Amino acid sequence: MGISTKFMGFNIKSPIVVGSCGLTSNIETLKKIEQAGAGAVILKSLFEEQITQEMNVNIKVYSANFSGYPEAYNYIQEHTKGEAISNYINLIKEAKKNLTIPVIASINCITASEWLPFVKMVEDAGADGIELNMFILPSDISLSHEDIERLYEDIVHIIKRATSLPISLKISHYFSSLTRFAQKISWLGITNLNIFNRFYQSDINIDTLETIPVNIKSNQDELFNTIRWTAIISPEIRCNLTSGSGVHKTEDVIKLLLAGADTVQIVSVLYDEGLNFIVEANNKLQKWMEQKGFSSINQFKGKLSVKKNKDASAFHRVQFMKYYSGIE
């Protein structure tokens, strides 16, 4: 019974991809993730913001002393950048030394400037690919949706020129025309689209009058949005599709494959239930395939996508109206 599938153009032995998170920043946990049976792993993101912040701190502290010594100033800038990067590069090298599954580096970015030279370092360190975790908050009133979409496209173009590594783009569902955008961006030569990323969410504490972070981890209600968009987007794009956000049961993996995902990304459930979830998901998937008479993922992948599902209207809003109108 084969549960192999495609991810970023690679053949991988399981559709379970462990997404970028704290668990994937540690070599011992990475080894356990592979032993548990994950098909691929995406390392914890290197945050563009984090690098910039590090540099700014040093600029403030050292700028007075170095005002007459531009080379020293440059050295500090390079040095501070190098620390965040060298830790990351070491993680990639260690992961490649110890793992046989694809190891994907991840960069959380909203521009393609400061960090661009580091893509080459990631490549030289042996990463099998790079994931761009992108979300540009549409809060700038001067930017139209076309302007914002163009930013994503420009970044992909620039990164493609900077590396020959396969590129995965991880996006949110906050686009005016998500399907069209997904299709367009898949034509730019990325090898994988990852839906969806997850944001820092803020709540307001009415006692302290402060904003506070909430919902670091996902909950299963989020799965239905992922199922819908997987079913709609999967037939339209020209690259592999990873789906996730809200996967908390082993059945959820099967649902996303049926909706058309090539691979399923998991994170929160690993924090809640441990790495054994990967073992269970692979076993359950195999058993379910056996019961249904499928000998490969290809035989059922996308069977319930919008293009192949006779009842595809279930994924559209009109069905909601029908159901709600019956509830008094």
Ligand SMILES: Cc1cc2nc3c(=O)[nH]c(=O)nc-3n(C[C@H](O)[C@H](O)[C@H](O)COP(=O)(O)O)c2cc1C
């Ligand atoms: C603790 C934690 C840390 C995360 N760190 C990152 C990160 O560094 N980069 C990234 O792209 N996504 C990060 N994510 C988002 C996950 O990769 C994933 O997209 C999201 O959690 C949705 O999947 P889930 O429902 O399986 O949790 C993080 C999520 C969690 C819960």
